Amino acid sequence: MSERVKANKKSPAPVAAAKAEAALPALGPLGMLRWAWTQLTSMRTALFLLLLLAVAAVPGSLFPQRPANPFVVTQYIKDNGDYGKLLDTLQLFDVYSSAWFSAIYILLFISLIGCVVPRAIAHYKAMRSQPPRTPKRLSRLPEYGTLVVPADAGLPASDAINSAAGLLRKRGYRVEVRDDDGARPSLGAERGFAKEVGNLVFHTSLIGVLVSVAIGGLFGYSGQRILVEGDTFVNTLVGYDQFTPGTNFQSSQLQPYSIQLDKFDVTFDRESPGKFGQPIDFNAQVTTKETPDAPAKQETLKVNDPVTLGGTSIYLTGNGYAPVVTIRDGAGNVAMQGPVVAKLQGENYYSSVVIKVPDARPEQLGFVGFFLPTAFITDAGISFSGDPDLFNPQLTLNSYFGDLGLDNGAPQNVFELDVKDLTPLNNRNLAAGGITLAPGSTYTLPDGKGSISFDGVKRYVGVDIHHNPGQVSALIFALLAVAGLIVSLYVNRRRVWVRTGTHADGRTMVEYGLLARGEDHRLAAEAQSIRKLLTEEWQLAADDGDAGGGSDAGVSDPGVSDPAGAADSVPTQQTPSRQGHNGADSVTIPTGSAGPTKDQ
Amino acid sequence: MPFVINETMGAYSELLMLLAAGTYTVAFIAFAWDLAKSSKVLRAVDLKAAEAAGTVAGTKVPVAAGVGASAGTSLDAGAGANRVDSHLAGPAGRAERPSSSAAKQAGAGSAAGRTADADMRYAGERRVPARVAVALTVLGVLIHGAGVVTRALGAGRVPWGNMYEFLTTGAFVAVAVFLLVLIRRDLRFLGTFVVGLAIIMLVAASVAYWTPVGHLVPALQSYWLVIHVSIAVMSSALFTLTFAMSALQLVQSHRQKTIAGGGADKLGFMRLVPSALSLENLSYRINAIAFIGWTFTLMFGAIWAEKAWGRFWGWDTKEVWTFVIWVVYAGYLHARATRGWTGTRAAWLSIVGYLCVVFNFTIVNQFFNGLHSYSGL
Ligand code: HEM
Numbered sequence: 002m003s004e005r006v007k008a009n010k011k012s013p014a015p016v017a018a019a020k021a022e023a024a025l026p027a028l029g030p031l032g033m034l035r036w037a038w039t040q041l042t043s044m045r046t047a048l049f050l051l052l053l054l055a056v057a058a059v060p061g062s063l064f065p066q067r068p069a070n071p072f073v074v075t076q077y078i079k080d081n082g083d084y085g086k087l088l089d090t091l092q093l094f095d096v097y098s099s100a101w102f103s104a105i106y107i108l109l110f111i112s113l114i115g116c117v118v119p120r121a122i123a124h125y126k127a128m129r130s131q132p133p134r135t136p137k138r139l140s141r142l143p144e145y146g147t148l149v150v151p152a153d154a155g156l157p158a159s160d161a162i163n164s165a166a167g168l169l170r171k172r173g174y175r176v177e178v179r180d181d182d183g184a185r186p187s188l189g190a191e192r193g194f195a196k197e198v199g200n201l202v203f204h205t206s207l208i209g210v211l212v213s214v215a216i217g218g219l220f221g222y223s224g225q226r227i228l229v230e231g232d233t234f235v236n237t238l239v240g241y242d243q244f245t246p247g248t249n250f251q252s253s254q255l256q257p258y259s260i261q262l263d264k265f266d267v268t269f270d271r272e273s274p275g276k277f278g279q280p281i282d283f284n285a286q287v288t289t290k291e292t293p294d295a296p297a298k299q300e301t302l303k304v305n306d307p308v309t310l311g312g313t314s315i316y317l318t319g320n321g322y323a324p325v326v327t328i329r330d331g332a333g334n335v336a337m338q339g340p341v342v343a344k345l346q347g348e349n350y351y352s353s354v355v356i357k358v359p360d361a362r363p364e365q366l367g368f369v370g371f372f373l374p375t376a377f378i379t380d381a382g383i384s385f386s387g388d389p390d391l392f393n394p395q396l397t398l399n400s401y402f403g404d405l406g407l408d409n410g411a412p413q414n415v416f417e418l419d420v421k422d423l424t425p426l427n428n429r430n431l432a433a434g435g436i437t438l439a440p441g442s443t444y445t446l447p448d449g450k451g452s453i454s455f456d457g458v459k460r461y462v463g464v465d466i467h468h469n470p471g472q473v474s475a476l477i478f479a480l481l482a483v484a485g486l487i488v489s490l491y492v493n494r495r496r497v498w499v500r501t502g503t504h505a506d507g508r509t510m511v512e513y514g515l516l517a518r519g520e521d522h523r524l525a526a527e528a529q530s531i532r533k534l535l536t537e538e539w540q541l542a543a544d545d546g547d548a549g550g551g552s553d554a555g556v557s558d559p560g561v562s563d564p565a566g567a568a569d570s571v572p573t574q575q576t577p578s579r580q581g582h583n584g585a586d587s588v589t590i591p592t593g594s595a596g597p598t599k600d601q
Numbered sequence: 602m603p604f605v606i607n608e609t610m611g612a613y614s615e616l617l618m619l620l621a622a623g624t625y626t627v628a629f630i631a632f633a634w635d636l637a638k639s640s641k642v643l644r645a646v647d648l649k650a651a652e653a654a655g656t657v658a659g660t661k662v663p664v665a666a667g668v669g670a671s672a673g674t675s676l677d678a679g680a681g682a683n684r685v686d687s688h689l690a691g692p693a694g695r696a697e698r699p700s701s702s703a704a705k706q707a708g709a710g711s712a713a714g715r716t717a718d719a720d721m722r723y724a725g726e727r728r729v730p731a732r733v734a735v736a737l738t739v740l741g742v743l744i745h746g747a748g749v750v751t752r753a754l755g756a757g758r759v760p761w762g763n764m765y766e767f768l769t770t771g772a773f774v775a776v777a778v779f780l781l782v783l784i785r786r787d788l789r790f791l792g793t794f795v796v797g798l799a800i801i802m803l804v805a806a807s808v809a810y811w812t813p814v815g816h817l818v819p820a821l822q823s824y825w826l827v828i829h830v831s832i833a834v835m836s837s838a839l840f841t842l843t844f845a846m847s848a849l850q851l852v853q854s855h856r857q858k859t860i861a862g863g864g865a866d867k868l869g870f871m872r873l874v875p876s877a878l879s880l881e882n883l884s885y886r887i888n889a890i891a892f893i894g895w896t897f898t899l900m901f902g903a904i905w906a907e908k909a910w911g912r913f914w915g916w917d918t919k920e921v922w923t924f925v926i927w928v929v930y931a932g933y934l935h936a937r938a939t940r941g942w943t944g945t946r947a948a949w950l951s952i953v954g955y956l957c958v959v960f961n962f963t964i965v966n967q968f969f970n971g972l973h974s975y976s977g978l
Binding site for chain 1 (some may be wrong): 605606693694695815816817818819820823825882886889892896900904905907909910911912913914915916917918921922924925928929931932935936937938939940941950965
């Protein structure tokens with residue numbers, strides 16, 4: 002793999018060869034597989050898949066999505082005819098579970114695994130091996146400098162290398178000293194292995210996040226329930242109004258805890274001009290029991306502040322009013338008594354009410370209408386709610402009698418009444434008119450069909466109940482990923498080499514070079530720090546930065562000439578190869594090369 | 602009863618925002634003046650230098666021929682040695698990123714058509730208009746900061762709960778981050794862009810999104826609002842800087858190519874701007890910080906979503922776009938390490954990423970319905 006990459010770079014011919022190889026893989030099935038694997042785990046493929054993933058995620062925000070809004074999707078398809086159906090065939094209403102979206106991220110993660118595993122092995126080996134051999138020409142490294150220890154300092158070349166090794170070790174480098182007692186001892190040092198480790202942790206953790214999400218999808222469940230003040234929810238399948246099990250859900254997973262809504266308070270904004278009446282606090286007092294026999298516990302349930310119970314979390318997601326009514330039938334018996342959940346329709350809790358009374362005799366009764374917490378009627382006779390609070394509660398209803406169609410067992414939406422087969426009793430167009438009730442009042446239905454009383458108003462809350470077993474591990478992996486990311490971006494992997502030699506006149510000549518792997522904008526600063534450390538350790542005269550500019554053409558190039566001999570031409574300590582930056586901003590154009598240049 | 606809204610404070614805040622916008626406008630003019638003036642001066646200096654060079658070296662073309670050679674070798678030596686073993690461990694097609702040290706070598710010698718320092722440190726002659734502009738921007742940001750603080754005091758909470766506040770606070774953070782970066786790096790060439798953007802944001806806030814001080818809806822009453830949104834705004838401010846730098850990088854690299862090919866330099870003011878490679882390197886570093894910030898934004902958003910809605914991820918429109926932005930910038934970071942994708946292509950990714958940020962902030966907030974519809978519209 003690496004060979005081919007290098008070959009690609011050198012000349013176009015091998016590229017063509019590689020392409021030909023790609024086009025006609027006369028490689029046999031195994032070779033083909035290997036070829037495909039190499040392609041899939043290449044950096045370019047990873048990048049391509051990442052970008053593709055970004056693009057593929059977009060349609061999910063443009064079209065309504067089934068998991069979030071099933072009804073909107075149905076309506077959308079209805080409204081858009083063939084176009085809607087086409088979109089549906091393309092799974093554009095289920096983008097995030099669609100075949101194509103899944104294909105992209107599964108390929109991406111296979112590529113990821115194919116990347117991470119070999120890199121982890123390679124890195125493990127690298128961490129256990131010695132720093133690479135000392136290059137012949139240190140001066141070609143991006144950071145390079147020399148030091149000269151006077152002869153009378155009594156620091157022979159081998160001592161100098163060992164002392165440098167000690168300093169670098171203290172700085173966190175792994176150091177190997179070579180040719181310790183030879184004429185030109187050197188050392189290789191490396192640090193920053195954590196960078197690659199961080200990168201591997203990051204990528205591996207992403208797999209962890211994905212697996213956690215999958216576990217949540219398999220074993221989790223969620224459901225909804227509406228609780229009127231006084232109601233109790235018991236965590237069993239029948240307790241839910243709506244229930245969405247994960248793929249591998251078993252009903253034995255449900256712990257039969259209970260939660261009772263004692264009281265629900267809403268605070269409305271009474272100060273801000275533009276937002277008068279906007280709710281600013283929802284507060285539900287609940288009594289919970291972990292198991293049927295456990296002691297009761299008082300808790301508060303708020304938005305952004307769920308209650309956790311029996312391995313689930315319970316969230317406050319909605320609320321409204323539930324007018325309490327008593328309905329007597331034609332026979333004079335109480336056919337129904339209790340709160341009716343009113344469904345929010347408009348501003349200020351303008352809500353719709355549907356009451357079905359299947360127990361009424363001789364005829365079943367049905368009511369449809371509205372509840373308004375603060376009723377106002379315009380001159381045109383249109384009623385609206387003037388405030389979300391209960392200043393002037395009013396129930397306006399039409400009534401019907403007949404067969405509600407509930408007896409055949411077909412499920413019905415409790416918030417809708419199909420009046421097709423019913424006979425109207427009360428509405429605006431009939432002589433009897435509609436029903437308008439204030440709390441405490443009773444209305445007698447025409448024709449002796451019974452009566453309805455509006456006894457008072459309670460509040461209700463909608464709660465979402467979720468169990469997601471993958472959640473904690475998703476969080477842990479996400480945190481690991483960020484930690485890995487930060488390490489991989491901010492630890493620098495660096496190598497340092499130092500070589501020493503003794504000049505004919507007894508001076509010890511030292512040269513060093515630094516190389517970064519990957520992006521490292523602080524390499525120059527590191528070179529300077531190391532130079533400073535060595536200077537202090539060997540008590541050399543502090544060098545003054547730019548002193549060495551100019552005649553460095555022949556600076557020790559051990560690969561070519563003896564460092565001792567070459568150093569003859571060095572008038573002073575040679576400065577690091579960092580060039581004069583401040584000069585670079587000047588407006589003159591350097592006609593020659595300014596500052597020290599590298600030898601070629 | 603919770604905190605009582607203070608409308609006087611709110612009124613002060615709005616006044617301060619307008620004052621800040623006014624100050625920025627003057628600063629903007631000064632920044633623009635700086636660009637215009639400097640490009641003229643630089644051209645004159647260049648001409649003179651070219652003449653001098655012509656008489657000395659006998660050539661009239663002020664192209665530093667040495668650049669290519671010296672930069673080339675240092676790259677080869679450095680990166681070459683790197684490549685050998687990095688590929689033993691890396692996936693196919695992995696590139697050595699154009700490193701800063703290489704840029705530095707190129708920067709020092711290269712003088713053809715460029716003046717700004719590769720490291721973007723302060724140096725060289727004093728640019729009076731630029732100094733005036735920066736001073737005015739500092740004044741503006743102080744007034745602006747006072748506006749943000751009075752808004753917070755008036756509402757008794759963090760000032761980022763609706764579009765008006767996102768815009769005013771966001772503009773403040775963008776300018777403040779820019780000024781903070783200015784302490785270390787000479788990015789004054791970005792002044793017109795950043796200050797111009799702040800003006801647009803303030804004007805849009807006051808004209809299109811004006812909202813009086815008020816309480817937060819219960820869904821937003823969480824300390825996660827403080828954490829999640831503040832990190833999002835700061836990351837976006839950084840992305841703003843890198844967007845500008847990447848855009849300039851594209852222009853600069855085009856210009857450099859033109860000049861290298863012997864073409865005429867039509868964009869004189871770009872002399873104030875560092876080389877394409879230096880821009881790429883610095884914007885990479887800023888993008889890396891911003892990417893970490895965005896990762897936190899995403900994560901904290903997920904934690905908050907879990908607290909508020911019972912699921913940490915539900916592909917809500919806002920979540921989708923936050924994810925898209927994250928993936929695009931992850932792509933950018935990858936591109937910088939992929940052969941054939943560094944330089945211009947990476948810059949395009951950075952630009953696309955920022956366009957997604959803007960889209961997420963404007964269009965998604967305004968026109969897409971989702972759980973995140975808190976824009977206060
Ligand atoms: C879920 C998909 C992926 C995401 C979100 C992702 C994200 C990232 C990020 C943010 C970085 C930056 C860290 C750094 O620069 O040090 C990175 C680096 C890297 N990624 Fe990925 N990655 C993904 C998949 C892959 C795959 C499939 C491969 C293998 C082909 C891969 C190989 C690499 C490599 C080699 C680096 C280091 C580049 C360097 O030298 O800095 N990544 N990735």
